[in-house]
Amino acid sequence: MRAFTKLVMLVLLGVISPVAGAHTFGAEGAGFVAGMVHPLIGLDHLLALIGAGLWAGWLSGRAQYLLPSGFLAGLFGGALLAWGGVYMPFVEPMIVVSVLVVGVLAASAARPSAMLGTALLFVFALFHGHAHGTELPQTAQPLLYMLGLLIGSALVQLAALRVAVALRSKRLAMLGGGWLLGS
Secondary structure (H helix, E strand, C coil): CHHHHHHHHHHHHHHHHHHHHHCCCCHHHCCHHHHHHHHHHCHHHHHHHHHHHHHHHHCCCCHHHHHHHHHHHHHHHHHHHHHCCCCCCCHHHHHHHHHHHHHHHHHCCCCCCHHHHHHHHHHHHHHHHHHHHHHCCCCCCHHHHHHHHHHHHHHHHHHHHHHHHHHCCHHHHHHHHHHHHHC
């Protein structure tokens, strides 16, 4: 029970941490640490990660690692596209759509194939990654920032996944997805 309590506290900390968003990181802080904490202070990113983790936790088997991995791969791929100067239209609207769709999928406890779910999260994460790659200050350390962002994102997804697995109920998936939609 002690480990479960720690997981719940970690997720709750992630939920209330957007209050810390008033503290911005300038170019001097755009390295590993800034990337690592971004998932906790970027509300759109946090919601997408929690939704992906909850949804993956509701599923079973290889979907539990494929879906979060697909999100991380898309995040990195989108940043690489931005750094390479590749234009992606509708980035901000697609980020909003991604949070809504992932919320609906978690709320409905949708059970697609692992590959379909992974592909969907990969595509959505491309937009998140492109936004991060585009908005990175020129004086930043992009690879260190991205490494931190990927690790921080993986930890948020893992925490949400573990909570979903620990509670393993349709009600949790529905409540979590409903919370995402309400945000």
